[in-house]
Structure formats: structure tokens, C-alpha cells
Amino acid sequence: MSFFGAGLALILLAGLSAFLLEGHGRLAGGVFATGLVGGGVLAAWPALGLLGTMDSSLSVAGGAFGMDLLSAWFLVLLLVVGMATGIYGVPYLAKAHPHRGAGRIHLVFTILLVSVAGVFAARTVGTFLASWEVMAISAYLLIMVDHDQAPVRRAGFIYLVLTHTSTLALVAMFAAWTGGEAGGGGWTAPFDHLAGASDGPLFPMTLILLLALGGFGIKAGIVPVHFWLPGAHAAAPSHVSAFLSGVMIKSGIYGLLRVLMLLHPVPPPAWWGWTLLALGLGSAVLGVLWALAQHDIKRLLAYHSVENIGIILLGLGVGALGVAYHQPALALLGVAGALVHTLNHALFKSLLFLGAGAVVLAAGTRQIDRLGGFARAMPLTASAFLVGSLAIVGLPPLNGFVSEWMIFRGLLETGTLPGAVRIASLAVVGLALTGALALACFTKLYGTVFHGMPRSGAPGMARGVDAGLIWPQWALATACIGVGVLPFVVVPVAAGAAGAVLGGTVTRSVGGIDRVAEGSTAVAGAALGLVLVLALIGWIRWRRGSRKAARVGDTWACAYPRVTSRMQYGASSYAAGLMAAFGPMTGSRVVSHAGSFHVQVADPVLDTVGLPVWERVSQAAARLRFLQTGRLRWYLIYLILSLVALLLYLWSVTTTQ
């Protein structure tokens, strides 16, 4: 635990020194990167140690902060992604924002990192909410780096409103939770005191579960409260986007898991599991559909975060249903699947955002339809991006496949059980549709950005732009490959952490870990087999080819000799078939005239619900505007009036006792 604290302190120190050394370019970057990595490794050490033992009863004790297997799992992914994105930030900010103080951004970045660590390690209501709020505010500052642009300010404002709605819901949730238990201790209550409260008039579980869904759901970006996410994540500098999408939204998932854990041994009602499952399905399918419609590479990736949060929720829903229907083996499989997908999404989504950052830096635009042919100019960024794309689509032999396999297994396994829980097996359709649409979306993205002919002059000048940005990308890509080909290392650890969430006894009673990990060796074998078969067929093909020289010519265009880059199929046209098939669900509208084709994109929830509701709220608030006179004496009167009201309240309370 002392390593953990020291590591976080070192990370903060690194940020502070980057701030103080601003103007000493290279030195500041070097000190920041060294401190970040040193602190990150130091802080991750106890978490890795805890996960290594895989004993769900263990936890590193602490007063306000501490660590158990659930915390450790999230801390590891936080620190891995935090280090990679932080290091990427040094050369990235130097190139992308040469005139804006990088030191301040590094400092706020480390504050964000440490506050998320605080959220994951908090052991009392007070420290949790405090860390949560610091996280929300520091993320806001980072989203607003480019505050001279109006869309960025708008995105930041929407984020601020939503994140405070989330905090409000959580405050209410904890108030209901601690208020119910006599002597719960209010804001200083340790989580242990919350655990095991049973349902009753003093402990309104329905209310608490609804508030948890709302509060944590907003942070995680669940449909229909996702609409802050694409704008905010697209507006931030790319390495911050990577961290926000990779890690920060996972704090919502962490919160839901923590609630599930603290409820133990009282099972949550079945409706909660079904709700999680339904929200997961909606988020996954709609998230990927909306992603498919996007023209902006970073917004597209951000919508994919909505999709992946949906997939994680499917696992979580299976877990909650398993608890509710007293199927511990199913619960373990579902929660373990959700945990592995959380880790995987952190790895591949941050990788993809870092790759997108390099492309945007080189091209000077985020519009996919203006990009093209970047694979030649930036082969290492392109190949890392390809790894990330394969992983996010859930294809073997990469990490995305491992977790989707686990969640599919969880859903299918419900079908082998008796009772109403079987109906959950129908959710397989949604997950399959999501996977297929993700394939469509990432072939569109990768194919348009990296393949074909350049649609602007950018790739020619892009050569070398990604120097210095490649190492963090390939570190994450290696992690994606590692989890994909070594699932038998990761899956049992996740099962152990899932066992901790479900109360520890589950793991031992059903031979849990072994059952969840069953087949993960075979998956590794299949991954190896795939590589070997690929190599074999590749070798046969290469032997054949080496005898005859290949000719190089133009792309076949039905004998038309003057092919230009404008004749390529654009990203919008590529997605048009699916957009047409899904109609108004996608929120996009095709505008085509003779000689022009354009797809207008909107977020259905933000534009049809979010903004009109906000409009009404502001109108209602305008009626109260007369209170804000702007004169000091009125405000003094308000102060005195509230003081009097409080005194009256105190007096009434003390006299009635």
C-alpha cells in the first residue's frame, strides 16, 4: 500500500515538474515521462501482487483508501493506459500545441490519473465522492484545452452538466444507503459498513439501484445518457481522448460492480439484471450504428466506446442475473467476461485514439472522407491501428475476441439453465449484430484512412510525423496481442476478481475459476494454430510467387485509364447501404443531388431529447432570474435568510427530541 501511495505521489510530482519546467522543452518532457513511468510501475506493483495471489479474501487494508481484487484489476488497466497515453502526450503536445503550455496539460493529466486511482481505491463514501469530483473537474479542464473553438466549449459544457447530474445521483445514492443503516456514519462511512444491508424500509434497494444506474450510467456513457461522450472525447487532445475513453468511463463500470459487491450477500432483484442486459443491448447496437454514420474519426471512435460499454454491460447483466437467479457459475462467467472486456477495451480503444491522433496530426483534419493512403506514409502507426481494429471487432487471435467469447458464452449458457433466465440467451442476436456492424465500421475506417489513394496531399508530407508517437501505440498493441494469445493467464485472474465481487465463496463452491477458464488454453491453441496455418499457406503462396515476377499496374477500373482519387468509394458511400437499411434509427440523413452525395449525422438522443429538455429547463430557470439582482445587499439578505432558516431547523429538531 505504501508503494501505491508513493507511486501516485511520484506521478503527481512528475506533473508538477512538467509544469514548473515549462519552456525547457526536452528536459520537461523527459522528467515527466520518467516520473510517470516510475510512479506508474511503483503504484501498479501492489495491485499486480494482489492479482497474482488471486485470493479473493485478500485485500490490502487501509483507512480511507485500500485495495481489493476489484480495485486492483481496474488500477492495473488505469496505470497501463495512463502511462502509455501520458508518454504519448509529450511528443504529441509538442507537435499539436506548440504554442500552448504543455506543462499545465501534463499537470492536469496527472491529477486526473491520480483521482481515477482514488476512485478505484477509495474505501469510504467520502473519499470516493471526493475523488469522483476531482476526476470530473480535471477531465473537464482537459476537454477544454482547445477552448478557443466553439464546438469544444459546447462539448465541454454538455459534459459538465451531465457529469454533475451523475455526481448528484451518486450523492443521493450514498445518502439513501448510509441514511438507512443506523450508525452508518454518513460521509465517513467505510464501504464495509454499507455491505450486506438488507432490503427494507430503512434500505430502499430499488431507489439505490436506480440511482446507481443513473449516476454510474451517465459516467459510463450508457444509451440514452451517452450523448455527452462523443463530443467530449472528440474535443480533447488525442492522448486525453484515449485516457477518457480507455479508462475514465470505466469508473462507471467499476461503480456498478462495486454496488453489486456491496450488496452481497443480498442478491439484487432480477429486474436490475434484466435492465442491465437491456441497456447493454441498446448501447451496443445503437452505439455501433451511430459510429458507422460518423464522418469524424474521433467521434466515430467515441461512439464505439458507447458500443463497448454496452458489451461490458451485457456481461454485467449476465452476472447480475446469475446472482438474482442463484446461478453462481453463470454469475462468475458474466462478471469475469465484463472485467476482461473492460481491460481489453481500455487497451484497444486507447491504442486506436493514439493512432487517430497521429493521423489527425499529419493530415490536419478529422474528416475521414478527406483522408486516404496513410499506410504508406505511416506504416507503423497503420499496423498498430490495424491490430486495434481487429481487436475492437472481436476477431481472433486478438484480445477483443477473448472477452466477446466469454460474454457470448455467458449469454448462451443461460439457455442451458431452467427458468426465466433462459430468455437472456436471445440477447446473442444483439451481440452478433454488434460484432458484424463493428466489422463494417472498422473496415470503413481503416480502409478509408490508410488504404487507397490519398484524398488530399497530406500523406505525402506525413512521413515521419508519427516519430516518437509510435512506441506507446505499439506497447498497447503488444498488450492487445498478449491478452489475445495468452488468455489462460488473464482469464483466471479475471475470474478471481469476479469471485471477489460475488463474495468470494462462489469461486470455491462451484470450482468457479477453473470453469470460467475452461477453454482458454484451447483458445490460445487455436490462436497459435491460426498463426501457423497462416504462415504455412503464406509460405506455399510465397514459394509459388517467387518463381514468377509480379507485375505492377494500375487498379482495374473497367479499362478506364485515368483513375483519380476522387473516384474511390468514400466512407459515407461505404456505410450508405447499412444506413439505408436501418433507416431513422441511425439518426443520419442522406442528402444526394446530381453530382453530390452527403450524409448528415445527428445524435438522435441529444437532438431530439437532450437539447429540447435543456431548452425547457432554461426557460423555467429564467423565471427565477429575478432573484439574481446582481446587488450585493440582496445576496447578504439571502445569506442571512438561509442562516435563520437553518437555525429554525436546528431548533425544531432539538426541541422535538
Next chain:
Amino acid sequence: MSVSSLLSLLVLLALAPVLPGIANRVKSALTGRRGAPILQLYFDLAKLWRRGVVYSRTTTVIFRLAPVALVATTLLAAWLVPLDGTTSLVTFPGDLVAFAGLLALGRFALVLGALDTGSSFEGMGASREVTLASFAEPGLFLCFTALVLATGDLHLEGMLGRPLAAVWPAVVPSLLLVATSLFIITLAETSRVPVDDPLTHLELTMIHEVMVLDHSGPDLALILYAAALKMALLGSLIVSVLVPRATLGAPVALGVLVGGLLLVATVIGVVESVMARLRMNRIPQLLVAAAALAGFAVILLLR
């Protein structure tokens, strides 16, 4: 893993190119033409394998890797299916996800290869391919879900093998629905009428063929072979669902598989002769109908 499953795989690999030949021959016969020899695809493959290649100067290494990846993934997917009726070469719980994942990986490679050329035709074909796959994939998974519900087993080996044979008589109605659904999905995945016309000569109307316009020589041979293998593989699913082969003994089971595959190819040929191709924007409806059939099977089994 058993000798008979390995042997069955080898038979499937050798037999696969016959199937498109049979389908085309049936089509010719029914439309009053003599048609190409049944073994035409073997001749084509042999010819293409000896030819040289032309690469577009727009392409990268992905274009050259795509055909290899397509064959490798299809081959590996075949390892997961109990071709001899009882055992697969590789099996683990939830291996059906890997089956679908491997086919999807092959599609991913082929589509990226098509986009690598920067050709508008191939982009169009790729777009159509992923659109149709988005509707075919849920159907395939619903078929698998129905089989899981019927057998209570998450291994393809069990879903199509011994446990299926044990419950087969009780769940025949659902299995018929599943087989019909699988057949429609096979038509879509192997680009046959009414989804795609393999004999069309106009690039604008193609789906699969237009994606591989720029592949030539051995690369094209690999792609054609992988397509035939995919037809055999999906056909073997249909045969396994309709005929419980687990109790027949390995040699008979293999014989039934071969006979069944020839029958499936014949039916594909008949369908091609009596139907016209659907309008492009109608095809998703056909595939949704296929998924709905499998959905009915699932609901019957959930009862």
C-alpha cells in the same frame, strides 16, 4: 480429435471445389444448356495457380495477405466442426464464437484487400459484403442459439454431434427451421442467387466477385478455393442439423456428409434456376426473414 475427423476434413478439402461445379451444372441442365464440366473449378484453380500476378500500385501488403488469410481462416473454422458426425479437431466451450469469428476475420481481410486498391467498384462490393454480413451474422448466431437450447451443449461438437442425435426426434420442427435459415445464410455467404449472381458480367451488379477484381493468378485461386470451402463448410452445418450422424459410425457418417453436400449443391442450383436475383435493397429483408426463422426455432425451444 480423432483419425476419422481428420480424414473427414481432408475429404472436405478435396471435395469442396466440386460443389460450385454441381450447382452450375444443375442450373445449366434446368435451363436447357449443356454447361461447364462439373470439375471446372479444379481446372480453373490449376490454371490460375500457374499464372503470374499483377498488383495495383496503390496496394500495400494487406492486399497480398488477404487471400492467404481468407484460406487460413476458413480452413481453421473447419477444424471446429464435427465433420465425421461426432468429434471436431479442436473443441472448447463456446467454440461456435470462434467459428463465426474466423469467418469474420477472413471477411475482414478480403474487404480490406478490396479497399486497398482504391477502386470504386471494389469499394462498392466491399460495402455490399459487410452490409449483407451484418444481417447474416445474427441469423447464424440464432441458429447456434437454437442448437445450444436443444442440446444444452456449448461445443459445436456437441451441438451437431452426439447430444444432438440424442434429442433429435423431439426437436425436429425447430431443426427444420434452423436448417432453412442456415440454407438462406449459405446462399448469402457464398454469393448465390437470389442474393448475388456468380455469373453476372456487370461489375455494378456484383457483390463478391467485384471485391476480387484486382486479384489475379494464385491469389485469385486461393480466393476461389476459400469460397468453395466456405460453401462446403456451411453445407456441412445444414447436413449435420438435418441428419443426426453421430450414431451411424464414422464411414457411413462421412458418406452421408458427402451425399448431403452434393444434395445441398443441387438444391442451390435449382434455386438459382427458378429464382431471379433480388433487388439489392431487398436482400436485407431476406436475411432478416432467415434470422426470424431461426428466432422461431429458439422460441419453440424456449417454451
